[in-house]
Amino acid sequence: MPMLLRGIEMLSSLQRDALKEFMNVSFGQAASLLSEMAGQKIKLTIPEIELSHISLLGKKIEDEPFANIFKGHIVSSSLAFGNELKGKAQLVFPVKEGKILVSLFMGDEIPLEDDGFMDFSDTDIDAMKEIGNIMLNTIVGSFANLLDKQIIYSLPEVEFFHYPDHQPKFPHETGHYILLIRTTFSLVKTKIEGVVFVVLTMDSISILIKKIDEMLVELYG
Amino acid sequence: MDNLFSLILDQLELGIIVLDKDYKITVWNGWLERLTGKTAKQVIGTKLTDVCSRLNSKLYNQIFQDAILHGKHRFCSGAMNQFFIRPADASRCPQIKQNMLVQPMEIGEARCILIQIFDITGQHQRVQQLKDLINELSITHQKLKASEEEIRHHAYHDFLTGLPNRLLLLDRVNLAIEHAQRNKNGLAVLFLDMDNFKLVNDTFGHAVGDQLLQDMALRLRNCVRKSDTVARLGGDEFVLLLPAIANPDSAAVIAANIIRTVVEPWVYKEQELFVCASVGISMFPKDGEDAEGLIKKADKAMFYAKGLGKNNYQFFNDAMYNCTNGGRV
Numbered sequence: 227m228p229m230l231l232r233g234i235e236m237l238s239s240l241q242r243d244a245l246k247e248f249m250n251v252s253f254g255q256a257a258s259l260l261s262e263m264a265g266q267k268i269k270l271t272i273p274e275i276e277l278s279h280i281s282l283l284g285k286k287i288e289d290e291p292f293a294n295i296f297k298g299h300i301v302s303s304s305l306a307f308g309n310e311l312k313g314k315a316q317l318v319f320p321v322k323e324g325k326i327l328v329s330l331f332m333g334d335e336i337p338l339e340d341d342g343f344m345d346f347s348d349t350d351i352d353a354m355k356e357i358g359n360i361m362l363n364t365i366v367g368s369f370a371n372l373l374d375k376q377i378i379y380s381l382p383e384v385e386f387f388h389y390p391d392h393q394p395k396f397p398h399e400t401g402h403y404i405l406l407i408r409t410t411f412s413l414v415k416t417k418i419e420g421v422v423f424v425v426l427t428m429d430s431i432s433i434l435i436k437k438i439d440e441m442l443v444e445l446y447g
Numbered sequence: 448m449d450n451l452f453s454l455i456l457d458q459l460e461l462g463i464i465v466l467d468k469d470y471k472i473t474v475w476n477g478w479l480e481r482l483t484g485k486t487a488k489q490v491i492g493t494k495l496t497d498v499c500s501r502l503n504s505k506l507y508n509q510i511f512q513d514a515i516l517h518g519k520h521r522f523c524s525g526a527m528n529q530f531f532i533r534p535a536d537a538s539r540c541p542q543i544k545q546n547m548l549v550q551p552m553e554i555g556e557a558r559c560i561l562i563q564i565f566d567i568t569g570q571h572q573r574v575q576q577l578k579d580l581i582n583e584l585s586i587t588h589q590k591l592k593a594s595e596e597e598i599r600h601h602a603y604h605d606f607l608t609g610l611p612n613r614l615l616l617l618d619r620v621n622l623a624i625e626h627a628q629r630n631k632n633g634l635a636v637l638f639l640d641m642d643n644f645k646l647v648n649d650t651f652g653h654a655v656g657d658q659l660l661q662d663m664a665l666r667l668r669n670c671v672r673k674s675d676t677v678a679r680l681g682g683d684e685f686v687l688l689l690p691a692i693a694n695p696d697s698a699a700v701i702a703a704n705i706i707r708t709v710v711e712p713w714v715y716k717e718q719e720l721f722v723c724a725s726v727g728i729s730m731f732p733k734d735g736e737d738a739e740g741l742i743k744k745a746d747k748a749m750f751y752a753k754g755l756g757k758n759n760y761q762f763f764n765d766a767m768y769n770c771t772n773g774g775r776v
Contacts, residue, residue: 262506263527332526347574352524352546352567359522367517379520381548 236277236403237435244438244445246275249407252368256361263360264331266414274408280425283404284393287421291408295320295421296389301346303358305382307366311375311430313402315362319420321346321386327411327418328353351384358382365422373433401428462532462564468515468557470494479564484535495562499532507531514551514560523547525567532564544571605679607657608664616678616686620738623690627731630691635698637687638727638745639667639705642757644683647722655715659722662713670705686742695730695762702726702760710758723758725749734763 237245249272257270274291287296301324304316319327328350329335346354359382370377387393404425411418426434456463457477465474471494475487485498495511496503513519523531525544534543548563603615611619620636627634641663648656660683667677667685676688687705692698709724727748729741748763755761 259506259509328526347577348567348570349524349526349574352522353526355522356524356527359520363513363519363521367513367519370517376518378518381520381522381550 236279237438240442241435241438242275242277244441245277245405245434246272248368248372248438248441249275249365252365253361253409255368256364259360259364260331260357260411263356264413265333266330269412271410271412272407273410274406276406277431278404278406280402280404283406283423286406287389292406292421295408295419298388299386300389301325301354301384301386303354303362303382303384305358305362305366306380307377308380309376309378311370311373311377312427313366313425313430314423315366315425316423317358317361317420318423319418323418323420324354325350326416327357327420330413330415331357346386355382355384358384361422365424369424369426369430369434372437373430375430402426403428403431461566462562464495464562464564465552466495466511466560466562468559470496470511470515470560472498473559479532482532482534501531501533510549511560514549515558518551518558520551521549523549525571542568542572544568605681608661608679610664610685611676611678613678613680616676616680616688616742617738619676619678620688620741623688624731624736624738624741626690628736632691633693633733634731635689635692635695635701636729636731636741636745637689637698637702637705637760638729638742638749639685639687639724640749640753641683641709642723642725642753644722647720651715651718651720655720658715659713659720663709666708666711667705670708671701686745692730695728698728698730699760699762702728706758706760725752725757726760727752727763728760729763 253270253272257268260270261268276286278286286292295318297320299321300318301321302316302318304314306314325346328346331353332349362382363379366377366379369375402425404423407422407424409420409422411420456474457480459476459478462479462482463474463476464472464479467473471492472490475485475490480486483498490498496508510519510521510523514521523546525546528545528547530540530543530545531547532545533540544567546565546567548561548565550561550563552559552561603612603618604610605612620634623634626632644656644659647659660679663685664677664679667687671677671687671689674690678686678688680686687701689698689701705726706724709722712719712721714720727745727750729735729744729748731741734744735741744763747767748761751767752759752761
């Protein structure tokens with residue numbers, strides 16, 4: 227098992243691939259639910275996944291490939307969870323991409339940036355809340371299953387912030403780690419880039435890595 | 448106390464349903480009674496999916512199952528699901544919008560589900576009205592932009608031929624002069640007047656005259672480079688601006704080509720028609736350093752060419768100033 231230290235690569239490439247594989251299954255379930263909601267085929271892919279100490283989050287989102295998403299106005303849908311597994315999961319989009327996504331889900335025309343339609347109405351916020359709820363419930367649920375932990379879920383909250391003036395809100399306590407998952411929503415008409423953050427405690431991360439190693443042993447012996 | 452809670456529950460402006468682990472209704476408040484016309488007495492003990500057929504789908508079954516088995520909370524928006532509880536008056540269905548909140552609840556050892564239904568029809572309609580208003584404003588804005596563009600085009604272009612008019616020509620000549628000064632280059636201005644155009648109008652009518660002017664514009668454009676300007680000043684007068692020409696011989700070649708092109712026959716109503724043109728040429732910087740002056744001198748040279756018997760081109764020279772009757776003096 228690799229050391230859980232700040233500033234160093236926390237996952238080996240094999241562990242990263244196994245985690246990506248596991249997340250792909252979970253994202254696949256979320257995609258199937260979202261497709262049903264949107265009435266069109268939605269594919270969720272995970273081009274990048276990283277595990278990092280929470281204190282490095284600021285640095286991580288300044289660098290590629292996350293820097294493209296953290297530019298200017300951001301919309302996020304977040305969900306806190308507790309009990310045996312404590313943390314927070316957050317789905318983040320640039321406001322423009324988020325607006326396009328909810329418009330596609332609601333069957334509205336895709337807004338153009340210079341149309342001035344980039345503001346979120348109450349209805350758009352509701353739709354974003356539901357999209358976040360479906361995705362984050364599925365992702366957090368799959369972690370709970372993998373780690374065999376009981377979870378108490380909360381209701382999702384939608385927030386807007388301007389990066390870098392306002393940073394995403396996460397518990398910055400020592401011992402918290404964050405999974406950064408860059409995700410692409412492929413819809414019929416367009417592709418939308420977003421990020422999913424999952425903040426977990428050191429205990430949960432240790433169990434997660436142990437589980438990943440078990441998966442690798444099963445796979446490669 | 449139970450009566451008090453029941454009274455409060457019935458007064459709420461939202462729908463409250465509580466389901467037991469078998470998805471049977473245990474609470475159905477007054478708001479839902481008013482909406483559906485179904486009383487608590489009628490529905491309590493019945494499966495929710497039997498009372499609300501809309502919730503009898505794989506998607507909602509999964510949501511209720513996730514709440515009971517995994518303690519998952521779920522928000523379902525009216526924006527994506529329209530509504531969840533059908534009103535008694537079915538004609539309201541197309542307008543109605545509801546949000547639904549599904550939350551697991553622990554009562555002692557037993558887990559049950561709390562469902563809250565919020566009517567957001569008014570909020571949705573306001574958003575829709577706002578969207579419609581923005582759409583209308585956007586269409587009006589597009590129309591205004593298009594008509595502004597059209598007005599701007601008309602202000603700088605000749606209505607009949609679509610060529611630049613005097614205003615745009617002056618601007619382009621001035622810009623070309625500035626450019627030539629910076630690059631120590633020259634330019635030529637050709638003033639063209641059709642010979643005997645009045646005769647075409649008188650013989651064939653104004654419709655043919657107008658068609659001839661439009662076709663002349665096309666032939667002239669085909670005689671020059673893309674970067675050159677062909678303008679119509681009015682009547683049968685055209686001016687060509689040829690930037691980046693230092694040698695008068697190059698201007699002479701173009702002028703001769705234009706004259707040859709103009710004398711080619713023009714066919715209207717199966718009749719061949721012949722016209723010719725006189726062309727005057729002024730050169731920058733030799734003949735002047737401003738647009739008005741260069742055009743005026745090219746005009747003077749054109750007038751001189753006409754005096755020499757038409758269908759030819761002449762370069763401006765100062766002697767032409769003393770000449771009041773073209774080349775005949």
